[in-house]
Amino acid sequence: MKLYEKLADEIAEAVRRGVFAAGERIPSVRQASQQHGVSIKTVLHAYALLESRGLVETRPQSGYFVREAALAALRPETRRGNGTPAPPVAAEVDVSRLVLSTLRSIRAHDAVPFGSPYPDPSLFPWRRINQYANAIARRQASWNLLDDLPPGNPELIRQIARRYTENGMPVDPGEIIITVGATEAINLSLQAVARPGDTVAVESPTYYAMLHAIERLGMRAIEVATHPVDGIDLDALAQVIARQKIAACMVMPNFQNPLGFQMPDTRKRQLVELLAVHQIPVIENDVYQELYFGEARPASLKSFDTQGLVLHCASFSKSLTASYRIGWALPGRFRAQVEKLKFLNTLTTPSVPQVAVADYLRQDGYDRHLRHVRKVYRQQASIMSAMVRRFFPAGTRLSAPQGGYVLWVELPEHIDSMKLYQAALARSITVGPGMMFSTRNHYRHFIRLNYSYPWTTQSEAALKTLGELVTQMV
Amino acid sequence: MKLYEKLADEIAEAVRRGVFAAGERIPSVRQASQQHGVSIKTVLHAYALLESRGLVETRPQSGYFVREAALAALRPETRRGNGTPAPPVAAEVDVSRLVLSTLRSIRAHDAVPFGSPYPDPSLFPWRRINQYANAIARRQASWNLLDDLPPGNPELIRQIARRYTENGMPVDPGEIIITVGATEAINLSLQAVARPGDTVAVESPTYYAMLHAIERLGMRAIEVATHPVDGIDLDALAQVIARQKIAACMVMPNFQNPLGFQMPDTRKRQLVELLAVHQIPVIENDVYQELYFGEARPASLKSFDTQGLVLHCASFSKSLTASYRIGWALPGRFRAQVEKLKFLNTLTTPSVPQVAVADYLRQDGYDRHLRHVRKVYRQQASIMSAMVRRFFPAGTRLSAPQGGYVLWVELPEHIDSMKLYQAALARSITVGPGMMFSTRNHYRHFIRLNYSYPWTTQSEAALKTLGELVTQMV
Numbered sequence: 001m002k003l004y005e006k007l008a009d010e011i012a013e014a015v016r017r018g019v020f021a022a023g024e025r026i027p028s029v030r031q032a033s034q035q036h037g038v039s040i041k042t043v044l045h046a047y048a049l050l051e052s053r054g055l056v057e058t059r060p061q062s063g064y065f066v067r068e069a070a071l072a073a074l075r076p077e078t079r080r081g082n083g084t085p086a087p088p089v090a091a092e093v094d095v096s097r098l099v100l101s102t103l104r105s106i107r108a109h110d111a112v113p114f115g116s117p118y119p120d121p122s123l124f125p126w127r128r129i130n131q132y133a134n135a136i137a138r139r140q141a142s143w144n145l146l147d148d149l150p151p152g153n154p155e156l157i158r159q160i161a162r163r164y165t166e167n168g169m170p171v172d173p174g175e176i177i178i179t180v181g182a183t184e185a186i187n188l189s190l191q192a193v194a195r196p197g198d199t200v201a202v203e204s205p206t207y208y209a210m211l212h213a214i215e216r217l218g219m220r221a222i223e224v225a226t227h228p229v230d231g232i233d234l235d236a237l238a239q240v241i242a243r244q245k246i247a248a249c250m251v252m253p254n255f256q257n258p259l260g261f262q263m264p265d266t267r268k269r270q271l272v273e274l275l276a277v278h279q280i281p282v283i284e285n286d287v288y289q290e291l292y293f294g295e296a297r298p299a300s301l302k303s304f305d306t307q308g309l310v311l312h313c314a315s316f317s318k319s320l321t322a323s324y325r326i327g328w329a330l331p332g333r334f335r336a337q338v339e340k341l342k343f344l345n346t347l348t349t350p351s352v353p354q355v356a357v358a359d360y361l362r363q364d365g366y367d368r369h370l371r372h373v374r375k376v377y378r379q380q381a382s383i384m385s386a387m388v389r390r391f392f393p394a395g396t397r398l399s400a401p402q403g404g405y406v407l408w409v410e411l412p413e414h415i416d417s418m419k420l421y422q423a424a425l426a427r428s429i430t431v432g433p434g435m436m437f438s439t440r441n442h443y444r445h446f447i448r449l450n451y452s453y454p455w456t457t458q459s460e461a462a463l464k465t466l467g468e469l470v471t472q473m474v
Numbered sequence: 475m476k477l478y479e480k481l482a483d484e485i486a487e488a489v490r491r492g493v494f495a496a497g498e499r500i501p502s503v504r505q506a507s508q509q510h511g512v513s514i515k516t517v518l519h520a521y522a523l524l525e526s527r528g529l530v531e532t533r534p535q536s537g538y539f540v541r542e543a544a545l546a547a548l549r550p551e552t553r554r555g556n557g558t559p560a561p562p563v564a565a566e567v568d569v570s571r572l573v574l575s576t577l578r579s580i581r582a583h584d585a586v587p588f589g590s591p592y593p594d595p596s597l598f599p600w601r602r603i604n605q606y607a608n609a610i611a612r613r614q615a616s617w618n619l620l621d622d623l624p625p626g627n628p629e630l631i632r633q634i635a636r637r638y639t640e641n642g643m644p645v646d647p648g649e650i651i652i653t654v655g656a657t658e659a660i661n662l663s664l665q666a667v668a669r670p671g672d673t674v675a676v677e678s679p680t681y682y683a684m685l686h687a688i689e690r691l692g693m694r695a696i697e698v699a700t701h702p703v704d705g706i707d708l709d710a711l712a713q714v715i716a717r718q719k720i721a722a723c724m725v726m727p728n729f730q731n732p733l734g735f736q737m738p739d740t741r742k743r744q745l746v747e748l749l750a751v752h753q754i755p756v757i758e759n760d761v762y763q764e765l766y767f768g769e770a771r772p773a774s775l776k777s778f779d780t781q782g783l784v785l786h787c788a789s790f791s792k793s794l795t796a797s798y799r800i801g802w803a804l805p806g807r808f809r810a811q812v813e814k815l816k817f818l819n820t821l822t823t824p825s826v827p828q829v830a831v832a833d834y835l836r837q838d839g840y841d842r843h844l845r846h847v848r849k850v851y852r853q854q855a856s857i858m859s860a861m862v863r864r865f866f867p868a869g870t871r872l873s874a875p876q877g878g879y880v881l882w883v884e885l886p887e888h889i890d891s892m893k894l895y896q897a898a899l900a901r902s903i904t905v906g907p908g909m910m911f912s913t914r915n916h917y918r919h920f921i922r923l924n925y926s927y928p929w930t931t932q933s934e935a936a937l938k939t940l941g942e943l944v945t946q947m948v
Contacts, residue, residue, distance in 0.1 A: 010644050017646055019635045027640050034770060035642035100623070100817050107620045118619050130611030133826070137604030145592050145796040146581045149574070161493045166501050168509035170484055172491055180654055180820040187819060196670045196692060212818045218670060296508060322619040323825040343574050344686045345661060346654040350824055351797040352607070 003038055004045035008053075011046070015055055015070050022068045026056060029063075096212045099436050102421070106430045112462040115421070115430030117257070119405050119452040123376065124321050125360075125369050132364075133356035148351045150342045152178025152328075156358035160328055163361065167296075169303045177329045177339050178349050182287045182315035185329040187213050188345060189311040190248065192337035193281040194219055198247035201240055203232045205408075205437035205446070207257040207285065210250045219247070221439055228399055228408075231256065231263030234270055241278055248281045254298050255288040258408040258437055258448040260401025262298050272304040281334065283311045287327075290319040290370050292403040293378045308333030316357060318404075319370060324353035377405050377452060384451040387460060391467030393474050405452035406432075415445045415473050423469050429462045477512055478519035482527075485520070489529055489544050496542045500530060503537075570686045573910050576895070580904045586936040589895070589904030591731070593879050593926040597850065598795050599834075599843050606837075607830035622825045624816040626652025626802070630832035634802055637835065641770075643777045651803045651813050652823050656761045656789035659803040661687050662819060663785040664722065666811035667755040668693055672721035675714055677706045679882075679911035679920070681731040681759065684724045693721070695913055702873055702882075705730065705737030708744055715752055722755045728772050729762035732882040732911055732922040734875025736772050746778040755808065757785045761801075764793040764844050766877040767852045782807030790831055792878075793844060798827035851879050851926060858925040861934060865941030867948050879926035880906075889919045889947050897943050903936045 001009075014020050027035065032043045047064050050056045054073035056064045067073070099117075106113050113120075151157060154173075161173040179185040186209065194200060196218035202210055204223035214221045224240055225233040232251055240246060251271070253263040263271075275282050284301045292298055302312040311334055315327030326349065331338040360366065381401050388398055388409060395412035411417065417433040424431055434446030453459065475483075488494050501509065506517045521538050524530045528547035530538045541547070573591075580587050587594075625631060628647075635647040653659040660683065668674060670692035676684055678697035688695045698714055699707040706725055714720060725745070727737040737745075749756050758775040766772055776786040785808055789801030800823065805812040834840065855875050862872055862883060873882035885891065891907040898905055908920030927933065 014636075014639045014644055017635070017648070018632055019639045019645070019647060021632070031640065035640070096814055096818055100814065103620060103623055107618075107623075113620075116620065121618050126614075127611075130608075130826075134604075134608040134611055137601075137608055140600075144581075144595050145791075146577060146587075146590065148797070149577055149581075158492055158495070161491070162488075165488045165493045166505065166509070170488055171493070173493060174491070180824075183821045184819065191690075216665075216815065216818045317619075323622070323822075325820070325822065325824045340570055340574065341690065344570055344690045345658065346799070346820065347657045348797075348799065350654075350799045350827055352604075352827075353824055 004042045004049065007032070007036055007038065007042065007046035008049040011050060012053070012055055015066055020066045022066050022070055024066050025062070026064050026066060096208070096215065098433070099208055099212075102430065102432065102436070105425055111425065111428040111430045112459060113430060113453060114449045114459075114462070114466070115432045116450045117406075117432065118322055118450075119318055120454070121322060123373055123452070125364070126321065128364055129321050129324070129356055129360050132359040133352050136352055136355050136359070145348060145351075148348045148354065150177060150339045150348065152176070152349055153351065153354040153358060155362075156326070156354045157328075159358050159361040169300060171330060175330050175332070175335055177331065177335070177342055178354060179327040179329055179342060180346055180349050181317055181325045182285065182313050182327040183209060184342070184345065185313035185315070185327045186210065186250075186283060186285060187216070188338045188341040189283045189313055189329055189331055189334070190214065190219070190250070191217055191341055192331060192334040193283070193311065194247035199244060201237060201246050201249040203251055203256065205258055205434070205443055206250070207252055208436045210252075210283075210285065211439055214250075215439075222246070223438060223440060223442070226256075226259065227261070228259050229261050230267055231261055232271065234267065234274060237271075238274060241274075241280070246278075246280055248283060249275055250283045250285065251301070252285040252288075253301055254286055255291060255401065255403035257288070257404065258399070258406055258432070258446075260399045260404055260406060260408065262292070262294070262402040265299050268299060268301050269304045272301050272310065276307045276309055279307075279309065281309045281311060281332075283313060286312055286314045287318050288404040289314060291374060291377060291405065293374065293381070294402065298403075302330060305332060311338070319373065320357065320360070320366065324357060325349070326353055326357050377403075380451040380453075380455055381405075381407065383455045384449060384463070387463050388449070388467070391464045393467070393471045395474075396470070405450060407449045407451055409447050409449060411445045411447065411470055412474050413445050415470060417444055417447050420447065420466075420469060420473065423473075424466055427462075427465055427469075429466055431466065478516045478523065481506070481510055481512065481516065481520040482523040485524060486527070486529055489540055494540045496540050496544055498540050499536070500538050500540060570682070570689065572907070573682055573686075576904065576906065576910070579899055585899065585902040585904045586933060587904060587927060588923045588933075588936070588940070589906045590924045591880075591906065592796060592924075593792055594928070595796060597847055597926065599838070600795065602838055603795050603798070603830055603834050606833040607826050610826055610829050610833070619822060619825075622822045622828065624651060624813045624822065626650070626823055627825065627828040627832060629836075630800070630828045631802075633832050633835040643774060645804060649804050649806070649809055651805065651809070651816055652828060653789075653801045653803055653816060654820055654823050655791050655799045656759065656787050656801040657683060658816070658819065659787035659789070659801045660684065660724075660757060660759060661690070662812045662815040663757045663787055663803055663805055663808070664688065664693070664724070665691055665815055666805065666808040667757070667785065668721035673718060675711060675720050675723040677725055677730065679732055679908070679917050680724070681726055682910045684726075684757075684759065685911075685913055688724075689913070696720070697912060697914060697916070700730075700733065701735070702733050703735050704741055705735055706745065708741065708748060711745075712748060715748075715754070720752075720754055722757060723749055724757045724759065725775070726759040726762075727775055728760055729765060729875065729877035731762070731878065732873070732880055732906070732920075734873045734878055734880060734882065736766070736768070736876040739773050742773060742775050743778045746775055746784065750779075750781045750783055753781075753783065755783045755785060755806075757787060760786060760788045761792050762878040763788060765848060765851060765879065767848065767855070768876065772877075776804060776806075779806060785812070793847065794831065794834070794840065798831060799823070800827055800831050851877075854925040854927075854929055855879075855881065857929045858923060858937070861937050862923070862941070865938045867941070867945045869948075870944070879924060881923045881925055883921050883923060885919045885921065885944055886948050887919050889944060891918055891921050894921065894940075894943060894947060897947075898940055901936075901939055901943075903940055905940065
């Protein structure tokens with residue numbers, strides 16, 4: 001192949017991949033000559049070839065541009081969408097990959113998001129928070145990374161501490177470490193207290209992000225029976241601890257995903273005491289703490305901790321803004337390790353989102369916003385529960401969430417929720433397959449449904465379709 | 475202690491910790507009564523006590539506020555600054571903690587930042603990028619996390635691919651994964667290719683973030699002799715590979731931190747080939763790729779890779795904006811694993827920063843900005859080199875950086891750079907102690923100096939002082 005043909009092929013490939021989109025300029029002749037170490041003449045030859053193939057066109061005084069019809073000029077079998085990355089080849093099938101592909105399918109199919117783990121973002125006070133971000137951008141001439149090293153922005157830390165304190169849980173700001181969402185807080189906390197090969201006790205079913213953290217760090221999860229109202233079974237947990245060495249325990253005592261329970265305070269205290277006796281650290285995922293249906297924010301395990309053994313993790317992603325990715329950890333006696341791990345993992349959390357959230361908390365109506373969200377979720381929980389009872393066959397059982405935005409549905413025993421997931425997806429409806437919530441293939445006949453989105457005739461029709469699919473599968 | 479005294483003490487403690495700052499409102503009597511489960515009368519009693527202690531004052535129709543003089547009213551020995559977190563207790567002394575405390579000391583002492591690893595942020599086009607962020611915030615009503623799941627924002631991915639392609643390294647956008655800075659990209663890449671207990675070959679000296687990643691994942695680093703002009707010694711590396719199992723290799727072929735060399739292309743190709751023969755993955759940290767002093771962007775190892783064994787990591791933190799925390803990985807054949815690990819580690823990278831950088835790249839003058847930065851760094855490199863030669867004693871040797879913004883200085887052999895670090899810090903000057911660049915206590919008589927900040931009479935005086943300190947220590 002001649003040099004100019006090689007260059008032309010390279011650029012054609014870039015057009016095919018969407019690197020140069022229709023209407024965009026490709027590198028100038030001079031640029032291309034320098035970059036590829038070829039003569040101007042070779043580039044001109046290559047560009048003429050691209051032009052003759054219908055891929056680019058010249059514009060006077062401007063250079064060479066990708067033609068609108070360029071993609072059509074390329075062989076269809078090698079074409080790929082406008083910069084959309086190729087679907088990854090699944091090197092291994094596991095829970096985390098199942099979760100990721102579920103999430104993707106919601107967007108790819110513009111499907112009814114019953115399967116989404118995230119709250120409807122249209123409820124977030126997005127404009128207000130962005131106004132704070134914009135104001136920061138206007139007033140700040142530059143930003144020094146050194147100002148926001150771990151533990152994070154001091155004012156945001158103070159606002160978080162303030163909020164806990166006002167809600168009856170006094171917190172030392174010096175304990176807080178800002179993270180990239182609760183996901184990072186949980187990962188760092190787990191790594192701070194356990195090592196590869198260690199065993200970690202979790203609820204069953206358990207929120208899959210906890211299973212992911214365990215899987216990723218090369219640890220083993222042991223699933224402990226969990227009551228849909230009372231939370232993790234303390235006797236079962238005590239037996240597990242008696243039988244084997246448990247390096248840590250991971251739980252979600254408030255509005256557990258997927259069960260939605262609020263663990264009673266007495267049981268929270270008993271759990272903390274049981275673990276304190278054995279000096280076992282407990283990672284508390286409290287991301288739904290603000291989304292209660294009751295009168296007041298429920299207590300966290302952290303408030304019963306006298307030993308510094310509770311590593312409390314939370315975020316604003318479920319209650320204020322998900323895309324800002326602001327989470328935090330209160331790691332108790334493991335603070336130094338978690339802070340160091342944060343530094344090693346992502347260095348710092350982006351600055352502007354931190355300050356914007358701090359400004360919002362100090363100056364805006366977070367409590368008013370939360371009251372509205374809680375009311376909406378409470379209403380939609382009861383609508384969806386009623387609709388599931390109406391449309392789903394006999395033998396279906398439901399959780400009774402006391403907060404959060406997900407419903408856990410037990411289908412008749414022989415239903416395979418993966419098959420339901422596929423059948424629903426074909427109709428542009430998503431559900432969360434129960435298998436995601438266990439590493440042991442439990443919960444095959446369970447699904448998780450998200451009720452954060454407004455209840456519409458479309459969602460009602462979708463739930464009806466879902467009920468029909470289940471009925472057919474019985 | 476009576477109930478009202480306990481409540482008063484709790485609030486006093488929150489004031490002491492800076493949770494409630496001077497001038498701020500404390501919870502209303504009704505709120506406090508609900509939260510603490512005590513009567514209104516008890517709260518009133520507690521608040522009266524706080525008032526009598528000089529901590530709070532009432533404002534008609536508004537409630538109780540922390541007095542400006544409140545901190546003075548508290549015992550001075552228990553006072554702590556305005557929400558500033560307490561200095562962490564060093565649970566263990568190690569390289570990463572040394573690095574973190576060096577970084578902190580720069581800010582805490584408002585010191586001359588010769589010791590900083592980061593570029594002067596005032597060179598970044600901060601206002602321009604923020605304008606794009608603001609425009610996004612104005613035009614977008616809400617943001618769905620599902621849109622920016624790994625691999626990341628499609629338009630940003632396309633812009634990055636486009637830039638590589640224009641610079642002579644054609645890249646498939648489908649390979650790119652957006653991360654929270656290069657730090658996360660490096661961590662994920664290393665975890666994708668090696669396991670705890672594995673041995674990873676690195677340059678010596680090596681950029682400490684690589685050592686951190688290895689340390690954190692429970693792997694072992696083996697330091698391979700590295701030439702200050704040619705880069706890692708290929709014969710030495712071949713011998714290491716012949717002697718033991720090497721799971722991966724981590725290098726920085728362009729403007730290595732701290733040595734500043736640009737590995738010659740022939741040696742880059744040889745390195746890639748040597749590792750390909752043994753099927754050893756190589757993690758390429760290419761964060762300084764845009765900061766070259768020569769005519770054109772140097773080649774990356776990635777461009778010589780035919781096997782998909784190069785995991786190329788980079789970011790905008792050194793060349794465009796550090797606080798946005800946008801990095802990426804091109805993980806070759808390990809793409810699926812890295813994408814999954816990204817999902818598990820931090821879920822997604824914040825959306826607005828991604829789109830703002832994409833808009834900047836598409837619409838703004840990144841190349842013009844970079845030309846300016848390169849010119850400034852090249853000039854300041856030669857100024858600082860000349861000044862070190864002038865002020866430092868005989869026996870001092872310097873690197874000759876071909877890009878980037880750090881100088882590597884070898885002091886006379888008996889100098890302990892940790893002592894120099896301490897002595898300099900007492901004079902509000904920071905340096906990067908050489909020990910940070912090795913896990914084996916090498917480079918005790920080396921320091922790294924940052925020349926990205928404008929050269930002023932203050933910096934000249936600081937460098938002179940540093941030279942005098944070294945001379946005294948000889």
